[in-house]
Amino acid sequence: MATETVIETVPTQLLVDGAWVDATGGGTFEVTNPATGDVLARIADATPADGERALAAAAEAQRDWARTEPRVRGEVLRSAFELLTERADDFARLMTLEMGKALPEAKGEVAYGAEFFRWFSEEAVRIHGRYSAAPAGNTRLITMKGPVGPTLMITPWNFPLAMGTRKIGPAIAAGCTMVVKPAHETPLTMLALAALLEEVGLPRGVLNVVTTTDSGGVCEPLIRDPRLRKLTFTGSTAVGKVLVGQAADQLLRVSMELGGNAPFIVFDDADLDAAVDGAMLAKMRNIGEACTSANRFLVHESVAGEFSTRMAERMGSLTVGDGTHDGVDVGPLITEKARTGVHELVSDAVSGGARALTGGEVPDGPGHFYPPTVLVDVPPSARVFREEIFGPVAPIATFADEDEVVERANDTEYGLVAYVFTRDHARVLRVSEALEFGMVGVNTGIVSNPAAPFGGVKHSGFGREGGFEGIEEYLETKYVGSAL
Known part of the structure; x- marks a missing residue:
């Protein structure tokens, strides 16, 4: 598909509660091609008010999404995997245009990123707890797993697709709703991915996307909002440390995939x-x-x-x-x-x-x-x-x-x-x-x-993405003690 056609198919607005909307005040910013300096598109530049609307939508959708059958959640991911694979060439070209990597490598990222949807489509129906007798014998111990809740996802520019699917896949499988804030350098791939998820039937409000040049101004109020229950970030260690500090106020579940050496x-x-x-x-x-x-x-x-x-x-x-x-x-x-x-x-x-x-x-x-x-x-x-x-x-x-x-x-x-x-x-x-x-x-x-746990130690962060461990980051464990 020609460059112009690929760009024309990508939404340029915010996705909030199932609707594509302009930013409050109508602000926009340019996305440019790093190989040429050419402007690829102008997209909505979200304000803190837009971020709040996105979180409100995610919080409102959380209860129904958590109650949605695991098989249904898995089938959404499986359909997304199949459609993403079918459109691999278009997504690859889009990534190359906004990020710069060579087209064959971009195609490799599409295949890699799509695998997270396939992997977690299979994990959605394997969320389980346990049942056992207490050592004293007079009580039964039951554990059950449930979604953490509304999640803020901050994704980087270097892998515009895979760093999104690696977070979105397990969240959908676990039953969590989301607000995604992609990097302002490469937002087009995430917008295209959000449109694809809508197309395969992801319910309104489950995924909300806010693009902005004011990342701190939009994200910090969300991190400090009691409706948010998890923060996941991929990016620099310096920014990660700031976000962990902000997350402490609400004791959020936090996953950090940070720098390396x-x-x-x-x-x-x-x-x-x-x-x-x-x-x-x-x-x-x-x-x-x-x-x-x-x-x-x-x-x-x-x-x-x-x-x-x-x-x-x-x-x-x-x-x-x-x-x-x-x-x-x-x-x-x-x-x-x-x-x-x-x-x-x-x-x-x-x-x-x-x-x-x-x-x-x-x-x-x-x-x-x-x-x-x-x-x-x-x-x-x-x-x-x-x-x-x-x-x-x-x-x-x-x-x-x-x-x-x-x-x-x-x-x-x-x-x-x-x-x-x-x-x-x-x-x-x-x-x-x-x-x-x-x-x-x-x-x-x-x-x-995608089948292995990705993550680091020390200043490279904590938490794991992918593998059997990846979905656990989006689940809470509840214990029920039942007397006989």
Whole structure:
């Protein structure tokens, strides 16, 4: 479908209580293409009053939605999975236009994001409690699970579809109503997804979408409102800390998927072909703009030279350009500010003695492009090892032994994901247990899977999304003690 046609099919208003409405006062903002700077659409810019209306709708719909049969909730999700899969090309193009990732990768996100709907459609009918006799024998213990209640979902710009389906899927399955606030950089995909859910029969008020450039002004009153019972956020650690503080007033159930500083460890016995392939996936997925992106490459000194050379060859061969064009591997970063931040990290490393084997220079021309970059001889003090890069830059350092690399890998406030490449199965268990991360990828560059629990520890947040654990984040446990 042509670009103009894809954009024309996307709603540009707020979704509140089953109706597409303008923002209070009629305010709008522009959504632009990061590859060209072209304006894609003008959409409603919600005010705090609009957020309150959305929460009121979610609170009003909560009782009936919670009572809706699990099979019905599951069938809504299954229908959404099927329709989303059918329209994969349109959703992929829309994401590429507003976020920048290359079209083949956007299609991959549609497939990944749709799987959350399929997975949780199957989990909706498997919510269960238990029945048992008390140890004394004179009482029966019954537990039952019910929905937490109205939920505020704040989603990021880097995965406009999957970060929405990963939250919306379990909420629908559990019987929770929602207010979704997508990132203002990439709101079009969420609006299109909301329209799709309406189309497959999601009742009015269950899902409400407020797009805004005033995220704090719209969200904080909702977080402090007693009608809201859960907050889920994917984004930076700094913003997450603020939101957790706000959520304390109402003691909300909170899920936080925050920043990362993933180590990518290559031991001397690793299959280098597999390690380089895995490194390319872990580094270049989503142009490096992912919390799971490999941020620090720690390579055994005996194989570091060969690994670095191979990485530079692979990274340097990637084609940078507008993601909608054939043959493009790497699209633009999301904003000029983001590109500036990435280049500052590279410049800091180089000023400290690092060498760029490929990339490292800001290109001329329109768009927020940055070339895939490999840095070697990076000093331990470089900012690129301490801060989340969120771009196509691979800094490489060496290590001598297992204890040393585990200590260095854990030397970060973050704890989302780590990657380990080795052929030693005993080492796999030792290192996986010693790493202070919520997820460990062993001989693979991708850990994300709808059937697995996604989440981190330390400053990378708490709570899990996906897997059997994902729906538990939207359920409360009630205990009933019954005397005989």
